[in-house]
Amino acid sequence: MAIEAVVFDMDGVVVDSERYWVEELSDILATAVPDADVEPESVVGINVYDQYDLLADEHDVAVTREEYFDLFDQHAATVYTERAALTDGFHDLLAELRARDLPVALVTSSFPNWVDMVFERFDLRDAFDVVVTAAEEDVPGKPEPDLYELAAARLGVAPGDLLVVEDSEHGVAAADAAGAYVVGYQHGASAGMAHDGADVVATDPGAFRARILDAL
Known part of the structure; x- marks a missing residue:
């Protein structure tokens, strides 16, 4: 080939950045699916909206798709401009x-x-x-x-x-x-x-x- x-x-x-996103995901998932024990690594590498759909298929999600994205967006600047x-x-x-x-x-x-x-x-x-x-x-x-x-x-x-x-x-x-x-x-x-x-x-x-x- x-x-x-x-x-x-x-x-x-x-x-x-992935290691920092795993840390941030713990907080995001605690807000989005507070009644579920979801490992951050299980959604790493998946688009945010696809993550939401995956979570919604298996759990009661406490936020809307737009709110889920907003949670990520709030953390993105810290990850990309300060930590990564x-x-x-x-x-x-x-x-x-x-x-x-x-x-x-x-x-x-x-x-x-x-x-x-x-x-x-x-x-x-x-x-x-x-x-x-x-x-x-x-x-x-x-x-x-x-x-x-x-x-x-x-x-x-x-x-x-x-x-x-x-x-x-x-x-x-x-x-x-x-x-x-x-x-x-x-x-x-x-x-x-x-x-x-x-x-x-x-x-x-x-x-x-x-x-x-x-x-x-």
Whole structure:
């Protein structure tokens, strides 16, 4: 298989925000489903509105969909502008991919204004050829493959020619279902998640870079 493009998830991959979202999710879930014991990790990597629908299918939810989003939005600025850090060596990795003439994309369940916070803070405004955010697309989100299939179409390559880096169980499942070559990034909040669909696994930034470049 020839890799024709590299695609990154944002939370937990480009930035180490996932561990902070797990902490924030504890508070959000306590408000949204106060009578249920829901593990934050069970919804990590899923679009916020899809999270709400999943919770509503199984529990009595104490807030509306809009209120659920607002709970996240209240925490987003703290996560992205104060707490999260860029993955070590990410700009250098992007430069190496550019040197190989490989297009680069971002596929994320985060909302566009959250992506903007990350792009602004870490100078990533022009880093990606394609950006796909679940909230802007009328297709099923992760763990379904549609977002990665959409990214492949916009990059002009087949889904099976993508190399995707994902950290969450749902994200790995989505990329695997699309037929991509998957680098599972197991660290922090995702260290204990199942990455059965990953072709290779990395557990630190150095291995993260090595697994990608070794596959090209």
